[in-house]
Amino acid sequence: MAIIRVAMQSDLTGIIKLFKELRPHDPDVSHDALMSGWKVIEHDENNHLMVAELDGEIASTCQLAIVPTLTNGVRPFAVIEHVITGALFRRRGLSEKVIEAAVELAWQQGCYKVMLLSGETRTAAHGVYEKVGFISGTERGFVIKNPHLDKN
Template structure:
């Protein structure tokens, strides 16, 4: 089942993110619950999940960013695309991405952007399979 995450999905999403970013620090439980509630209850971030037999198997995050450009239409950013290792090669990343893209279009986004590690060639083919083009714009990142 592909759906938008709910308040009860925190543990499953944190498990997915641990697979994506194993060196991230563990969050204090109360802090994690507070931040998760802000995300789930806010209108600008949607966490999409694929659930198999009660376990979250795949996810991506869609951020909706307001804009005064493009007729004041928002733009979407997809981040944190991950599928648990044991569920890979089943098309789940593609399904959560398609769901997120549809949600962006339902919210009148003028475009959806996604950044990916330059070395993740396998992931790039998944992104291209749902319509992303790697040669339209160039992404840049700065980290503290």
């Protein structure tokens, strides 16, 4: 049975392994850079990496960012990104479980909505998001990427 929880520093190796499956062309980063990035996330009460641990391995993850705002009764909104389940662990509902945990954490923090972006052609993933309760077609997402960085 999978354990769904907020990530700990000891989970980083497994999380990075999953991210390499999701984004194989991302540049490798030094251990120091990784630890620096982890410390920012770990100490930010509005940023959470959720994981599914199965048989001692990190099998699935997603990242939840809670954004304070002055609208909607000064209630924050949330964004979920980087949803990935390792190839060996797919078709077990683990992505759904980490997303559900992230959404529940957002509700506990008083968020009025949770947004999730997904690649246009990732139709299998879209089915997972809809199964969890996300609805497409109610708002429209737009993305601009930094032209000064790699095109990944």
